[in-house]
Amino acid sequence: MKHVFKICMICLLVLVNTGCEQDEICLEDITPKLVIRFYNQNIPDELKSVLRLKVNIEGIEGDYTNETISSFTDSIAIPLMVTENKTQFILTLTGDESEGTQDNLDTLSLVYTQEDIFVSRSCGYKTIYHDARVILTEDDDNWIKFMEPTADPLEIIDENLAHVKIYH
Amino acid sequence: MFLLAGITVSAQKTVSAKDTVAYKDRYGLRVGLDVVLPFYTFFTDDNKGFEIVGDFRFTDRFYLASELGYRDYTDQEDFYRFTTKGQYVKIGVDYNAYKNWIGMENMIVVGFRYAFSTYDYKVNEYNINADPFVPVRTETDALSYDNLNSQWIELVLGLKVEVLHNVFLGVSFRGNALISSKEPDNFMNLYVPGFGDVSFNNRGFSFNYTLSYLIPIYRK
Numbered sequence: 001m002k003h004v005f006k007i008c009m010i011c012l013l014v015l016v017n018t019g020c021e022q023d024e025i026c027l028e029d030i031t032p033k034l035v036i037r038f039y040n041q042n043i044p045d046e047l048k049s050v051l052r053l054k055v056n057i058e059g060i061e062g063d064y065t066n067e068t069i070s071s072f073t074d075s076i077a078i079p080l081m082v083t084e085n086k087t088q089f090i091l092t093l094t095g096d097e098s099e100g101t102q103d104n105l106d107t108l109s110l111v112y113t114q115e116d117i118f119v120s121r122s123c124g125y126k127t128i129y130h131d132a133r134v135i136l137t138e139d140d141d142n143w144i145k146f147m148e149p150t151a152d153p154l155e156i157i158d159e160n161l162a163h164v165k166i167y168h
Numbered sequence: 169m170f171l172l173a174g175i176t177v178s179a180q181k182t183v184s185a186k187d188t189v190a191y192k193d194r195y196g197l198r199v200g201l202d203v204v205l206p207f208y209t210f211f212t213d214d215n216k217g218f219e220i221v222g223d224f225r226f227t228d229r230f231y232l233a234s235e236l237g238y239r240d241y242t243d244q245e246d247f248y249r250f251t252t253k254g255q256y257v258k259i260g261v262d263y264n265a266y267k268n269w270i271g272m273e274n275m276i277v278v279g280f281r282y283a284f285s286t287y288d289y290k291v292n293e294y295n296i297n298a299d300p301f302v303p304v305r306t307e308t309d310a311l312s313y314d315n316l317n318s319q320w321i322e323l324v325l326g327l328k329v330e331v332l333h334n335v336f337l338g339v340s341f342r343g344n345a346l347i348s349s350k351e352p353d354n355f356m357n358l359y360v361p362g363f364g365d366v367s368f369n370n371r372g373f374s375f376n377y378t379l380s381y382l383i384p385i386y387r388k
Contacts, residue, residue, distance in 0.1 A: 026246075031298035057302065064301055079299030116296065116307070118355050120368075124247030125294045127305075 026123035029158060033077040034087075034110065037162040041145040044167060049074040050093065057081070058088035077159060082127050086111045091166075093143050106144045107137040108164075112156070129156035134164055144168055191270050192387035195225045198336065200380020202237070214242035214251075217361070221338075221378050223262060231262040233279060233324075235376075239287075239361035248294035250355075254287020256362030258322065273382075277326035277340060282319070285361045289313040289352060313352035318360045320346045328380075338378040346370040 040048035049072050055064040057078070068076045081087040088109045095102040112132040116125050132154040136147050147166045156163055202219035209216045219237035226232055235258040242251045260281035266274055291311040295304050326340030344363050351357055357366050364374040 026297070031296060033299060060301065060303075066299075079302045081302050082296045082298050082305040083303045116294075116354075119297070121245065121356065121358050124245060124297045125307075127296050127298065 026120070028119050028123050029126070030119065030123055031079070031082065031126040032128065032156050032159050033079045034156060034164065035075065035077050035159050035162045036164045036166055037075045038073075039165055039167045041167040047074040048168065050168070052094040052096070054092040054094055056090045056092070058090065064089075075162065080110060080112070080129060080156070082114065085113060091144070104141060104143045106139070106142050108144075108147070109135045109137065111135075112154075129154075132156055132163075193228070194273065194382070194384045195386050195388055196382050196384040198223050198225075198380045198382045200336070200338070200378045202376050203379045204377050205237075214244075216240040219362075219376065219378075221376070221380060229264045231264070231279075232259075233262045233281070234259045235281070235283075235362070237362055241359060241361070242292075243359055243365075247297050248291055250289055250291045250358070252287055252289055252359045252361060254285055254316075254361040256283055256285035256360075258283040258362060260322070260324070262324065262326075273330050275326075275328040275338075277324060277328060277338075279324035279326075281322040281324060281342075283322060283344075283362055284317070284319045285363065286315070286317045287361050288316065289355060291355065311355070313355050316350050316352055316357070318346055318349035318357060318363065320344050320360075320363055330382075334382045334384070336378075336380045336382065338376075338380060340376050340378075342374045342376075344372040344374065346372075 038048055038050050040046040051072055053069060053073060053076070055069055055076065055078055056062075057064055059081075064078060066077065078089055086109065088107060091106050091108065093104040095104070110132055112129040114127045114129060116127050118124070119126050130153070132149070134147065134149050134154070136142070136144060145167050147164055149164050150162055154163060199220070199222045201221065205217045205219055209218065217237060217239035219235055221233075221235050223231040223233040236256070238255045240251070240253045242249060258281040260279055262275070262277045262279035264275045265278050266276040268274055289312070291313075293306065293308050295306050298304075322342045322344050324340050324342050326338060328336045328338040331337050346357075346360075346363070346366065349357050349360070359365055362374075364372045366372050
């Protein structure tokens with residue numbers, strides 16, 4: 001009987017396993033994107049959606065797409081470069097043959113400084129942007145009539161409110 | 169074991185001669201070490217440490233218990249890798265919930281500990297967690313967070329089995345709760361030596377496997 005007890009106890013010791021892993025997913029906000037809202041150039045308080053918008057970031061191949069960039073949108077969120085302290089992106093109004101319009105490319109540039117912030121175990125580090133300045137490149141035919149940052153200096157720390165207003 | 173069986177048999181024989189036979193339990197100091205940590209230390213690069221354990225029986229069922237240890241542990245998370253180095257001390261009481269047959273000294277341990285640890289963190293490398301459309305920025309200049317400390321309490325559930333004369337194999341499961349800690353700026357207490365991974369609600373759990381030797385001091 002004593003041996004049975006001893007064997008049972010040893011088996012129990014062996015069975016208890018340490019193989020437990022924390023399985024967390026990142027739910028907190030990570031590096032914020034630039035939030036742009038589109039307004040009517042004639043009635044500045046009125047939101048005005050953009051038809052057939054295309055977003056490209058200079059230096060990166062391909063169109064940027066996410067759930068905010070649809071065929072008809074009044075607000076978009078664009079990621080900023082974290083490897084550099086500036087981002088240049090091209091907002092294109094795609095032309096339509098039946099309407100006889102052509103693609104209209106407008107370029108926006110941002111310069112900023114970055115600060116790395118630890119978020120949580122599963123999210124790791126994000127960066128937030130300080131002292132951001134936005135510049136619209138003028139050309140012969142800007143579809144963006146004018147734009148303004150919502151704060152000066154502009155701090156991009158979350159995606160709750162628009163950072164830049166674009167009037168068109 | 170055969171010796172002990174012999175005692176039981178002789179005890180039964182003497183019942184006719186005497187009404188009671190007093191068996192004297194052994195009291196002493198039991199010292200040992202964690203048997204898993206040396207394997208990690210010798211066979212891995214990212215997990216090193218040792219732990220010395222000890223207990224002293226002061227009543228029939230109560231033991232004064234303590235652990236001392238050191239850990240050098242590297243944790244690879246999705247976006248960063250960090251190393252924790254530090255030492256800890258735990259002190260508390262174990263209660264033997266198992267009623268042994270005469271001559272046996274096995275234990276079902278229920279106990280608690282107060283624990284204190286001092287440690288440093290080094291974030292060796294991290295990637296900025298941003299939209300996957302833009303290139304990743306990796307920082308490899310280590311960030312150091314020194315002179316941190318934590319104190320916590322542990323609830324201990326365990327077993328100790330005498331496998332050879334005076335030699336005990338033990339396992340314990342510990343539920344831990346942080347009482348207070350000195351948090352690093354712009355980082356978090358994610359791992360504490362002796363505590364293990366700290367979860368979001370400042371709880372954690374850990375195991376240890378020990379081999380210890382009983383130095384008998386007196387019988388009572």
